[in-house]
Amino acid sequence: xxxxxxxxxxxxxxxxxxxxxxxxxxxxxxxxxxxxxxxxxxxxxxxxxxxxxxxxxxxxxxxxxxxxxxxxxxxxxxxxxxxxxxxxxxxxxxxxxxxxxxxxxxxxxxxxxxxxxxxxxxxxxxxxxxxxxxxxxxxxxxxxxxxxxxxxxxxxxxxxxxxxxxxxxxxxxxxxxxxxxxxxxxxxxxxxxxxxxxxxxxxxxxxxxxxxxxxxxxxxxxxxxxxxxxxxxxxxxxxxxxxxxxxxxxxxxxxxxxxxxxxxxxxxxxxxxxxxxxxxxxxxxxxxxxxxxxxxxxxxxxxxxxxxxxxxxxxxxxxxxxxxxxxxxxxxxxxxxxxxxxxxxxxxxxxxxxxxxxxxxxxxxxxxxxxxxxxxxxxxxxxxxxxxxxxxxxxxxxxxxxxxxxxx
Numbered sequence: 001x002x003x004x005x006x007x008x009x010x011x012x013x014x015x016x017x018x019x020x021x022x023x024x025x026x027x028x029x030x031x032x033x034x035x036x037x038x039x040x041x042x043x044x045x046x047x048x049x050x051x052x053x054x055x056x057x058x059x060x061x062x063x064x065x066x067x068x069x070x071x072x073x074x075x076x077x078x079x080x081x082x083x084x085x086x087x088x089x090x091x092x093x094x095x096x097x098x099x100x101x102x103x104x105x106x107x108x109x110x111x112x113x114x115x116x117x118x119x120x121x122x123x124x125x126x127x128x129x130x131x132x133x134x135x136x137x138x139x140x141x142x143x144x145x146x147x148x149x150x151x152x153x154x155x156x157x158x159x160x161x162x163x164x165x166x167x168x169x170x171x172x173x174x175x176x177x178x179x180x181x182x183x184x185x186x187x188x189x190x191x192x193x194x195x196x197x198x199x200x201x202x203x204x205x206x207x208x209x210x211x212x213x214x215x216x217x218x219x220x221x222x223x224x225x226x227x228x229x230x231x232x233x234x235x236x237x238x239x240x241x242x243x244x245x246x247x248x249x250x251x252x253x254x255x256x257x258x259x260x261x262x263x264x265x266x267x268x269x270x271x272x273x274x275x276x277x278x279x280x281x282x283x284x285x286x287x288x289x290x291x292x293x294x295x296x297x298x299x300x301x302x303x304x305x306x307x308x309x310x311x312x313x314x315x316x317x318x319x320x321x322x323x324x325x326x327x328x329x330x331x332x333x334x335x336x337x338x339x340x341x342x343x344x345x346x347x348x349x350x351x352x353x354x355x356x357x358x359x360x361x362x363x364x365x366x367x368x369x370x371x372x373x374x375x376x377x378x379x380x381x382x383x384x385x386x387x388x389x390x391x392x393x394x395x396x397x398x399x400x401x402x403x404x405x406x407x408x
Contacts, residue, residue, distance in 0.1 A: 021098050021102075021103055021104070022071070022094035022095075022097050022098050022101075022103035022141045022143060023073045023094045023141055024093075024094050024095045025091060025092070025093065025094055025095075025158070026071035026072065026073060026091075026092050026094040026097075026141050027071060027072045027073075027074070027075055027077065027080070027089060027090070027091055027092065028069060028070065028071045028072070028089070028090050028092060029072075029079055029080050029083075029087065029088070029089050030087075030088040030089075030090060031369060032369075033084075033086040033087050033088050034086045034088055034162060034243045034244060034247050035086075035243055036088070037088045037090075037160065037162075037247050038243060038246050038247050038250065040153050040157075041153070041154075041247065041250035041251060041253075041254060041256075042250060043149075043153075044151065044152060044153050044154055044254070045149040045150065045151055045153055046069060046149065046150040046153045046156065047148065047149060047369065047371070048067035048068055048069045048143075048145055048147075048148050048149065048150065049067060049068055049069070049070070049368045049369055050066065050067060050148070050364055050367075050368035050369075050374045050378075051065060051066050051067050051068045051144065051387065052066050052364070052378075052381050052386075052387035052388075052389075053360065053361055053364030053365070053377070053381065053387065053388075053389045054361050054364060054365045054368075054389070064146065065102065065144035065145060065146060066145075066146060066147075066148075066378060066381065066382070066387065067144070067145050067146070067147060067148045068142045068143060068144050068145070069142065069143040069145075069150070070140055070142055071092060071094075071140065071141045071142070071143060072139045072140060072141070073105075073139040073140075073141055074139050075089075075268060075269070075270055076139075076268060077139045077140070079140075080267075080268070081268070082264075083163045083261075083264060083267050084163065085163055085164065085165035085166065085240075086162070086163065086164075086165060086240065086243070087162070087163040087267075088160065088161070088162055088163075088247075089160070089161040089162075089163075089267070090157050090159070090160050090161075091157070091158040091159040091160075091161075092156050092157060092158065093155075093156050093157075093158055094141070096155060096156055097143055097150075097156055101143050101144065101145055101150065102143075102144045103141050103142060103143045103144065104141070104142060104144075105139075105140065105141050105142075106140050106141075106142050148371050148374060148375070149371075154254040154255070154256060157254075157256050158256075158257075159256070159257045159258075159259065160247075160251055160256055160257070160258045160259070161258075161259050161260075161261060161267060161270065162244070162247070162258060162259070162260050162261070163261050163262075163267055164233050164234075164235075164244075164260050164261065164262050165233070165234045165235065165237070165240050166228075166231035166232060166233055166234050166262050166263070167231060167232050167233075167234040168227045168228065168230070168231040176223070180216070180219050180220070180223070183219055184212060184215060184216050184219065187212065187215050188208070188212050191208055191211060191212070192208070195208075225263075225264070225265065228262075228263035228264055228265070229263050229265070231262060231263060233262055235286060238287070238291050238294070238295075239295075240286075241286045241287040241291055242286075242287045242291050242292055242294075242295035243295075244284070244286040244287070245284075245285070245286040245287040245291075245292060246292070246295065248283075248284055248286065252283075258284075259272055259275045260274070260275050260278070260279065260284065261274060261275070262274050304372060306370070306372050306373060307367070307373070310363050310366070310367055310373055311373060311376065312338045313338065313342070313359070313360075313363055314363065314373060314376040314377045315336075315338065315339075315376060316336065316338040316339040316341075316342040317342065317360070317377055317380055317392065317396070318376060318377065318379070318380060319335065319336060319338075319339040320335075320339050320342060320343055320396050320399075320400065321379075321380045321383065321392075321396065323335065323339070325399065325400055342356070343396075343400045346393065346396060346397040346400065346401065347397070347400065347401050356393050356397075357389050357390050357393045360389045360392065360393060361389045364377065364389065380392055
């Protein structure tokens with residue numbers, strides 16, 4: 001059964017009560033897959049996103065909370081519909097999280113505006129809009145916190161689902177085109193024979209094409225499902241083997257259940273069928289000692305990537321925030337090149353053209369999951385008691401422009 005069938009034949013499947021707290025059980029797809037999961041388990045911390053500095057988050061944020069974790073009230077939330085290899089989906093104890101942290105439901109992608117597409121007759125003739133509606137339907141609950149980490153992650157993680165890398169057995173493209181084209185052509189002829197009136201008007205032709213289009217969509221979806229189920233697990237890359245082994249070992253140490261999947265159907269439903277078939281009688285063994293030794297040696301010598309350009313920009317903001325203009329004018333302090341350029345861009349029209357504000361927003365948004373960079377700029381926002389990038393830029397522009405004008 002396709003997901004769209006489940007949705008509009010059983011609309012109650014997705015119903016949930018929206019309260020100013022988290023649902024008893026919530027789900028989170030980890031951005032960064034197994035590699036980020038390893039960091040969660042190794043540090044025993046849930047990593048949160050920055051909840052300040054960007055327009056979208058300013059509208060959804062909670063006062064005095066600077067970080068959030070996006071979760072879904074259902075496994076079938078829009079963000080989880082199309083898993084890739086090495087993706088990770090964690091089941092979290094919302095009841096326990098409610099004991100220490102605040103949460104609330106949000107509608108980031110504007111599900112309300114797509115609801116009509118999902119429940120109207122249009123779903124029968126426009127599968128693309130139905131798919132878009134499903135994707136925007138995230139059922140999102142957000143967890144808010146003053147810090148970028150939630151400690152003791154193992155206390156909240158109930159289960160971990162991992163999508164294994166696979167190698168699909170694709171049909172020859174020419175043969176596939178001929179086979180699908182034959183089915184679609186036969187379906188069209190049946191429609192024309194059963195409904196000859198459709199051929200008598202432009203409106204009829206439009207309805208005919210819509211039905212054929214929907215059928216073609218279903219044909220492709222069914223083939224994709226078969227290919228996924230017939231796919232073979234592909235562990236040809238040592239990096240995949242090592243990450244899966246490390247995650248498995250860490251989860252076992254934390255007494256957290258891990259379920260492996262090889263196709264979308266079991267991932268969406270949470271089925272243990274493939275996992276039980278492969279690993280019920282034996283523990284997964286993805287990597288040997290040599291692969292793990294090389295992996296740990298590389299990890300120990302690998303530096304965490306941080307954009308030097310972004311770091312320089314955020315450092316410049318902190319410098320302008322902490323430095324007093326009169327100290328620069330008295331030559332007791334000299335601004336760095338980056339801070340001086342930022343100050344001048346604010347002074348000469350940058351504030352009013354919004355270029356400076358936009359650049360700050362974009363930098364925070366692009367690094368919202370990077371503690372190394374977010375922690376640089378966070379004290380400025382906290383010091384000014386704001387979550388808006390515009391407030392930071394206006395404060396600094398006023399601070400440095402006013403002092404400069406007084407000395408003219």
